[in-house]
Amino acid sequence: MxxxxxxxxxxxxxxxxxxxxxxxxxxxxxxxxxxxxxxxxxxxxxxxxxxxxxxxxxxxxxxxxxxxxxxxDTSSNINEIQENMIKENNVHRISYAKHYSNFLSTLMNSRNISxxxxxxxxxxxxxxxxxxxxxxxxxxxxxxxxxxxxxxxxxxxxxx
CATH class of the missing domain: 3.30.1460 (Yope Regulator; Chain: A,)
Known part of the structure; x- marks a missing residue:
């Protein structure tokens, strides 16, 4: 190439x-x-x-x-957030990470972002x-x- x-x-x-x-x-x-x-x-x-x-x-x-x-492509960011959620003990941070991960996933899947x-x-x-x-x-x-x-x-x- x-x-x-x-x-x-x-x-x-x-x-x-x-x-x-x-x-x-x-x-x-x-x-x-x-x-x-x-x-x-x-x-x-x-x-x-x-x-x-x-x-x-x-x-x-x-x-x-x-x-x-x-x-x-936000998939690597989503993966990193999910990996860090496993290590997290704070319930509020876990909740925020889930919402943010869902937001990035929805954003990437619903629109062609460039x-x-x-x-x-x-x-x-x-x-x-x-x-x-x-x-x-x-x-x-x-x-x-x-x-x-x-x-x-x-x-x-x-x-x-």
């Missing part, structure tokens, strides 16, 4: 948090959190859209955005000896830019 993925994405190796691709391309992946866009007012949504557009326009190198969705994760993939084309420092520089620029932009959003929300 891993060999198939490596062939599809042209991955040669992963070293020092850097993905080494074919043809002298190197990439790093940043994990980013998201804002619940639908909970924002129309004005706040406009500010966020402008921030993201301005941030994307400043990139002068290859940047990709990638999202994944994973179903949440979590979305978002990533920014930053790439560099060039010699290996410069790849690490260049990718670190680019990551720092992206992180700083997003921090600045989010600060502007927070300021905007406070002044409303």
């Amino acid at each position: 891993i060999n198939k993925i490596n062939n599809i994405w042209d991955i040669e190796d992963i070293r020092n948090n850097m993905i080494i691709l074919k043809d002298n391309r190197y990439s790093v992946i940043l994990s980013v959190s998201t804002i619940d866009f639908n909970l924002l007012s129309i004005d706040e949504q406009t500010v966020v859209e402008n921030i993201l557009r301005d941030t994307a326009l400043q990139f002068q190198y290859c940047v990709q955005f990638y999202s994944t969705t994973h179903n949440i 979590v979305r994760k978002n990533y920014i993939i930053i790439s560099y084309d060039g010699p290996f000896d410069k790849a690490s420092s260049e990718l670190n520089r680019r990551c720092a620029m992206v992180q700083e830019s997003l921090k600045r932009k989010i600060s502007l959003l927070m300021y905007y929300k406070q002044t409303k």
Whole structure:
């Protein structure tokens, strides 16, 4: 399975948090959190859209955005709770653990619960000896830019 993925994405190796691709391309992946866009007012949504557009326009190198969705499986949590219930002597804790275990079981069985994760993939084309420092520089620029932009959003929300 891993060999198939490596062939599809042209991955040669992963070293020092850097993905080494074919043809002298190197990439790093940043994990980013998201804002619940639908909970924002129309004005706040406009500010966020402008921030993201301005941030994307400043990139002068290859940047990709990638999202994944994973179903949440609470069965290991339920098993751990049930194992700990056996050792417990406190009646109230046992009762709470049963209720919580039932809640997790019902939640998992009644809904398809998922979590979305978002990533920014930053790439560099060039010699290996410069790849690490260049990718670190680019990551720092992206992180700083997003921090600045989010600060502007927070300021905007406070002044409303």
